[in-house]
Amino acid sequence: MKYLDEFSNPDLARKLLDQIRDTTTQRWAIMEVCGGQTHSIIRHGIDQLLPDSIEMIHGPGCPVCVTPLEIIDKALEIAARPDVTFCSFGDMLRVPGSESDLFRIKSQGGDIRVVYSPLDALRIARENPDRQVVFFGIGFETTAPANAMTVYQAKRLGIHNFSLLVSHVLVPPAIAAIMESPTCRVQAFLAAGHVCSVMGTEEYPALCDKYQVPIVVTGFEPLDILEGIRRTVEQLEKGEHHLDNAYQRAVRPEGNLPAKQMLDDVFEITDRGWRGIGTIPDSGWQLAPKYREFDAEHRFHVHDLHTDESAICRSGEVLQGLIKPHECAAFGKQCTPRTPLGATMVSSEGACAAYYLYRRLEIQEATHA
Template sequence: MRYLDEFSNPESARRLIEEIRAVTTRRWSIMEVCGGQTHSIIRHGIDQLLPDRIEMIHGPGCPVCVTPLEIIDKALEIAARPGVIFCSFGDMLRVPGSERDLFRVKSEGGDVRVVYSPLDALTIAAQNPDRQVVFFGIGFETTAPANAMTVYQARKRGIENFSLLVSHVLVPPAIAAIMESPQCRVQGFLAAGHVCSVMGTEEYPPLAEKYRVPMVVTGFEPLDILEGIRRTVLQLEQGRHEVENAYPRAVRAEGNAAAKAMLADVFEVTDRGWRGIGTIPRSGWRLAPRYRHYDAEQRFAVGDLHTEESTVCRSGEVLQGLIKPNECAAFGTTCTPRNPLGATMVSSEGACAAYYLYRRLDLPAEVAHA
């Protein structure tokens, strides 16, 4: 197939669903790691077309959603300071902190700007040498190379009024944390194709072997996801636990060598907090020592700022796959995209936003009658 619409072909989808039905003899729970995959599954109703014995569990793969409240509050503190131009992608502006969001900071006079690339923020810094320019660098391995390149360019060009507020997290340690949870129900994974296009697949075989779970790398279109589910179910039924690449048009086992070299130069691995999950050892990046003076958290001395999560929002349980969004009492009532309580309702890739947008408002039958 060469064209995008071919990956939504109804006849091909029907054949894949029939193949999945034919091989499924037991109940299986499969987690799609990426929020983009969650959005595609709910949008196209893929989970409703699968056999009743297959449950899709929504994982913590939305970068906005897993950014800790503490980091959001640090961003708000920096953005509100005089002389600061705070740059971010648009999806972060409505993520609520403890008391406000970046839109509120902007309305109160803060210079908050939406950019389309971290390099745009570097350009703004070069054009405003008398101001401090900060870019909010969040996300998984997918967005990290561009942020690393921006810091590299800032150092190379001698632009000292630029800094990066870093909240980058890594997928493999999160998979390990999910599997080691006493409440874990996951029996197989759909791995995120865009992450693997950068990092490759070499980190996954040890996880598949240790936890005895199949991992299938797949993309984001309906046929990509269905093929990933088919391969995962087939492994589960056969008692195998291997890593398969069902996304070869974008993913190679070795990943992107240039991107990985840039990441290794600019960042170093560190412990990271995940919203709703907590701190996972060696699950994120921070700037390496030679780039540390570009760290906004250090430059603006906000490292000691700590916060408390909402007791009403259950997005943490959603991110761990313990509940579906519509099992939260606040979902669709006090928590909506217009008035979100948590990041999973804000982000376009958040599970709560997907359930609300595509009208998955009712409780699952087994929960409603419990």
């Protein structure tokens, strides 16, 4: 109960809000990078409690949301094959591809299984040597170590009917891409605490210096986020721009060294496409050459698929922080969690899903007022 009680204490929240109000003299736009932080902000109404002069911009920190349509279509093509058992976390099953999704492939007879760890997929491969077992490996630096360990174990144990469909992306290059966009309004960042718990904080000071922005590493509970905002506003008001770790109970500067060693062994840096944003140089991982035999894209020869984004979905603008979810005309109408047009509506960390779950009634009331 520690984090539910201590880090959701309303009295402490009021004190932090008072400190933020007392400190704020100008208008500031702060981006929370992580989708988990976005959900916490919307669920607890933190953005509504802040002074009107502070705007929270929801960033591209939802791993499901930024997985490019091309990769989704590759997953669908592989999952539809009769000799394949396709394993994934549950939040990927309803993400729309160009013409279908994994739920529909499953309903048509595809062997698609929801697992809770990539090692579950490896076990399935070991128990079914006559089938090709593929795990859909998506996410930021947080989920990558487990996927790297699974590939390492597959090679060590000689389980050659296992492969990984890789779509891993990295946070620091995304921050750089956001700051270099001509439409950028972001003046500071709340960095994702769980990413930094793996990778550490060594890459962020250079970003602070280059782009003259404060970056505060923050957790996910209400008081974590409010403290992160308080520290960010203090820097902005003083004209400072440095890295501040407000999540020291989980994040060390050096990160998780064994996890980083595993990542360095199994993966190598590559350019990656981000759904709604485009290709960001050196912003992702792919399997290193010595593990290439476990790369599902190479094993199943799925390359250069033609993809078509929804003509009315504006999730790309949501991911870039250019609009709020309810500013899309399809929000809550053509696009709902049951009939999503984009990944931001279906993902458990998507901004559109957060607004639909926690804000749609008040948005409807404001629209009809």
